[in-house]
Amino acid sequence: MATYQLDITKEHCPMTFVKTKVELSKLSGGDILEVNLLKGEPLDNVPRSAAEQGHEVLKISQVEEDVYQVIIKKK
Amino acid sequence: MEGRTTKKMSLIVFSGSFDKLVAAFTLATGAAAVNYEVNIFFTFWGLNAIKKKEGRSFIGNGFLARFFNFLMGGRKNVPLSRMNFCGASPRLMSSLMKKRNVATLNELYQAAKELKINLYACEMSMHILGLTLKDFDKEVKEVLGVPRFLEYSEGGDRIFI
Numbered sequence: 001m002a003t004y005q006l007d008i009t010k011e012h013c014p015m016t017f018v019k020t021k022v023e024l025s026k027l028s029g030g031d032i033l034e035v036n037l038l039k040g041e042p043l044d045n046v047p048r049s050a051a052e053q054g055h056e057v058l059k060i061s062q063v064e065e066d067v068y069q070v071i072i073k074k075k
Numbered sequence: 076m077e078g079r080t081t082k083k084m085s086l087i088v089f090s091g092s093f094d095k096l097v098a099a100f101t102l103a104t105g106a107a108a109v110n111y112e113v114n115i116f117f118t119f120w121g122l123n124a125i126k127k128k129e130g131r132s133f134i135g136n137g138f139l140a141r142f143f144n145f146l147m148g149g150r151k152n153v154p155l156s157r158m159n160f161c162g163a164s165p166r167l168m169s170s171l172m173k174k175r176n177v178a179t180l181n182e183l184y185q186a187a188k189e190l191k192i193n194l195y196a197c198e199m200s201m202h203i204l205g206l207t208l209k210d211f212d213k214e215v216k217e218v219l220g221v222p223r224f225l226e227y228s229e230g231g232d233r234i235f236i
Contacts, residue, residue: 011176012177012178013101014101015186017105017108017109018107018186020108021107021108022189052109052110053110
């Protein structure tokens with residue numbers, strides 16, 4: 001099990017969840033992906049779409065005023 | 076790709092203009108990323124988006140077809156549907172998109188391939204333009220007619236662009 005980072009704070013729709021999905025597809029089951037993203041549309045949709053795909057959203061925390069970190073465990 | 080796929084969206088991409096292709100690929104990649112099964116059926120002008128040769132090239136079978144394909148070009152030549160200004164506007168638009176960190180047409184196209192979106196080419200348009208499957212990117216899965224497209228898109232949303 002390994003931990004990987006992805007920064008999508010500079011991305012916009014649809015690349016926010018496109019990059020998350022592509023990155024998750026490269027990982028092995030049980031790997032952790034820490035995604036840094038902005039509040040608003042990315043924060044609303046990235047954890048939700050990851051959960052819909054069967055991955056586990058372990059934690060969502062605020063790291064800066066507008067930046068959040070979502071920790072996803074690949075199924 | 077992983078995950079259970081229960082939702083489906085199929086796009087008929089008729090337009091070969093830059094802005095409409097950006098719209099089509101934005102919708103397609105966004106849907107694929109949230110676990111939709113996505114089919115794109117490229118027809119007529121839309122075929123320019125999936126040509127192996129990204130620029131102008133004499134491809135196709137027969138003199139007229141080769142000339143016409145040269146005029147139409149590929150993904151790098153697609154014009155803006157309005158205010159094209161002899162091809163200057165798509166370049167300006169792409170640089171603006173990069174500057175604003177919005178995915179360009181080429182980035183969206185590469186993402187579509189990474190997301191394993193199903194890309195199909197229209198048999199009838201290919202016949203007119205003298206094109207074969209080998210004139211398109213290897214990710215283009217199949218050449219389809221209307222009945223097969225209807226079969227593949229059955230049970231999902233169908234969108235014409």
